[in-house]
Structure formats: C-alpha cells, structure tokens
Amino acid sequence: xxxxxxxxxxxxxxxxxxxxxxxxxxxxxxxxxxxxxxxxxxxxxxxxxxxxxxxxxxxxxxxxxxxxxxxxxxxxxxxxxxxxxxxxxxxxxxxxxxxxxxxxxxxxxxxxxxxxxxxxxxxxxxxxxxxxxxxxxxxxxxxxxxxxxxxxxxxxxxxxxxxxxxxxxxxxxxxxxxxxxxxxxxxxxxxxxxxxxxxxxxxxxxxxxxxxxxxxxxxx
Amino acid sequence: xxxxxxxxxxxxxxxxxxxxxxxxxxxxxxxxxxxxxxxxxxxxxxxxxxxxxxxxxxxxxxxxxxxxxxxxxxxxxxxxx
Numbered sequence: 001x002x003x004x005x006x007x008x009x010x011x012x013x014x015x016x017x018x019x020x021x022x023x024x025x026x027x028x029x030x031x032x033x034x035x036x037x038x039x040x041x042x043x044x045x046x047x048x049x050x051x052x053x054x055x056x057x058x059x060x061x062x063x064x065x066x067x068x069x070x071x072x073x074x075x076x077x078x079x080x081x082x083x084x085x086x087x088x089x090x091x092x093x094x095x096x097x098x099x100x101x102x103x104x105x106x107x108x109x110x111x112x113x114x115x116x117x118x119x120x121x122x123x124x125x126x127x128x129x130x131x132x133x134x135x136x137x138x139x140x141x142x143x144x145x146x147x148x149x150x151x152x153x154x155x156x157x158x159x160x161x162x163x164x165x166x167x168x169x170x171x172x173x174x175x176x177x178x179x180x181x182x183x184x185x186x187x188x189x190x191x192x193x194x195x196x197x198x199x200x201x202x203x204x205x206x207x208x209x210x211x212x213x214x215x216x217x218x219x220x
Numbered sequence: 221x222x223x224x225x226x227x228x229x230x231x232x233x234x235x236x237x238x239x240x241x242x243x244x245x246x247x248x249x250x251x252x253x254x255x256x257x258x259x260x261x262x263x264x265x266x267x268x269x270x271x272x273x274x275x276x277x278x279x280x281x282x283x284x285x286x287x288x289x290x291x292x293x294x295x296x297x298x299x300x301x
Contacts, residue, residue: 079234086227087286110288113281121281128275129234204274 011099012070012136018047019063031065037075043068069095075130076139077101080122084111091143100140101126108144116146120178140180151184158188158210162195165210173209176201182208222286224256224294231279236264254294256283268298 017034021027024044031042047062067074073095080093080101091105103111112119123141131138140147157174165172174185185208186197196211225244233239241261248254258279260268269276280296287294 082230083227083282086223086230087282088222088289089286107289110285113285118281118285121278121285124274124278125231125235125282128270129231202272204272 009135009137012072012133014066014070016064016066019065021061021063022058023061024063027061027063027065031067034065035067035071035074037067037071037078041068041074042066069097070099070136072131072133072136073099073101073139076126079126079130080141083122083125087111099137100142103141103143108146112143112146116150119143119146150181154181154184155188158185161210162189162192165212166194166214169212169214171209171211173200173207176205176207179206182206221290224254224283224286224296227286228256228258228279228283228296231282232258232260232268235267235275236260237267238264252293254287254292256294256296257299258296259299265298265300 015035017031019027019030021030024046025039027044028039028042031044032039035042042065045064047064049062050060052058052060077093077095080103084091084093084103089105089107089110091103091107091111093101094104095101110118111122113121119141123139126141127138161172161174177185182199186199189195189197189210194213196213197208198211199206199208201207225246229242229244232244233242236242238261241259241264243259245257245259246254247257258268267275268279270278276296276298283294283296
C-alpha cells in the first residue's frame with residue numbers, strides 16, 4: 001500500500017542562491033540561467049546594498065534569488081503550456097502552493113476526458129519528464145474542480161461497496177484506479193469498523209479490495 | 221487544428237536520451253485515421269513505450285484528446301525495426 005501514500009510525500013525543496021550584481025534584473029536573469037527557467041519566475045530579495053561613490057556610480061548588491069516554486073513544478077507548468085498549445089486547447093496552467101497545476105480555460109471538459117483519463121495521462125507524462133526526485137511529492141493536475149468532484153464520487157462509491165461486501169460476506173474489488181484514487185477509497189473507509197481495505201495487483205491495473213471484517217477467508 | 225506530429229515530437233524528445241534521433245511522421249489511412257509513427261534510437265524504445273506500455277498509452281490518450289474538437293481519428297505507434 002506504500003504507493004497509495006505518495007500523495008503525502010514532502011514538497012521538493014526550493015533552492016536559493018546569493019549573487020553579487022548591480023541590479024535586481026541582473027540577479028533574476030542569472031538565477032533564470034542557474035535553474036533554466038524564466039526570469040519572471042525568480043523571486044529576488046536584496047540582502048545588502050553598497051553604494052559606489054555615494055550611489056553616483058550605481059550600487060553593488062547582494063541579492064538572494066529563489067525560484068517562486070520547486071523547479072520541477074515550474075518546468076511541469078512550461079511543459080503543460082507547450083503541450084496544451086499543440087493540442088490546440090484553450091487552457092492555461094496555474095501552479096498552486098501545494099504542488100497542484102490547475103488548468104483553467106474553456107476546454108476543461110476535453111482535457112479531463114472520460115473518468116479523468118486524459119488528465120491522468122498528462123499528469124503521468126509531466127512527472128516522468130520533469131519530476132526526478134521520487135522521494136518528493138509529484139506534481140498533480142486538476143481542472144475545473146474535477147478532483148474535488150471525483151473525491152466525493154469515490155467516497156460515495158466506497159460506502160456502497162462496503163455495504164455490498166458486508167451483505168455478501170466476502171471481498172469486493174473495485175475498478176483499477178490511480179494511486180490518488182485508491183488512497184481516497186482507503187481514507188473513505190478508514191473509520192468503518194466493519195470493513196478493511198487493501199490494494200492488489202500491479203500498476204496500471206492495481207485496485208482496491210474491500211473485505212468485511214467477519215470474512216474468515218481474509219488474512220490480514 | 222492540433223498538429224499531432226509536433227505534439228508527439230515535443231513529448232517524445234523530452235522522454236529520450238537521444239532527442240536528435242527522434243522522427244515523428246504522419247500518414248492518413250483510407251479509413252481516414254491519422255496514424256502517427258514514432259521512430260527513436262534503439263536504446264530509447266523502452267523509454268517511449270514504458271512499463272506495460274504505460275508511456276505510449278499516455279501519449280495515445282493525449283493525442284486522442286487533441287483530436288476530440290476536430291472530430292478526427294488519430295492513433296500513435298512506435299516503429300520497431
């Protein structure tokens with residue numbers, strides 16, 4: 001079940017660098033080179049300022065520069081932007097603080113796809129390409145509140161499958177789902193004393209199985 | 221109109237270790253299906269296909285989603301020598 005928990009992995013660290021330069025613009029441009037991102041995605045903070053000849057010849061600055069978010073998330077946004085443009089879809093990626101890229105625009109329905117499969121495919125590809133440090137949280141994609149709606153649907157589904165398992169007195173398995181969806185099912189039934197849940201099978205066919213606790217054939 | 225060749229080329233070039241060896245071509249079958257064929261260096265084929273085809277399937281999903289608005293039919297394949 002370890003893979004069902006990867007949503008809770010820590011966010012990637014944000015690197016910072018201290019640069020000596022003559023202007024904030026220069027600091028942003030050099031920071032952009034370090035991480036291979038756009039200067040507008042760099043945040044700069046002036047640490048000290050030495051005026052040359054009372055400021056008449058400009059200043060020497062020590063500036064701390066940081067990407068505004070983890071670099072892998074920023075690059076995921078660039079990639080999503082390029083892909084959506086080539087797909088000819090009217091959508092813009094917006095990065096939230098907790099590592100979610102929200103796709104905003106008119107073509108929300110197209111990019112979600114059936115059961116969110118297009119969103120999942122894009123999420124899979126962007127993590128494969130941009131997210132190297134697998135000990136940190138992967139970037140997630142959302143569009144038009146899809147995740148929240150799916151969360152509610154899965155919670156309802158989990159409850160009804162739990163009732164079915166209890167009635168039947170044996171295990172009931174759900175459709176194959178992504179780790180994020182399986183986790184939601186586990187969470188939905190965590191406080192239900194009458195059933196236990198586990199995941200079985202290999203990706204991409206890994207699925208949740210709900211066991212009634214009274215089921216003697218099931219060994220934890 | 222989406223440009224399927226450009227779209228697939230963009231994704232595949234970022235997945236492989238030899239982006240210069242990537243060629244993506246388009247062919248239209250008699251039935252009107254647009255077939256996109258990916259050719260990559262031998263050592264990169266696994267990267268494009270992925271475990272149990274997970275990567276090539278994701279690429280197919282993305283190409284198919286791109287075709288929804290125009291109503292075209294598109295499929296993506298990897299050429300193996």
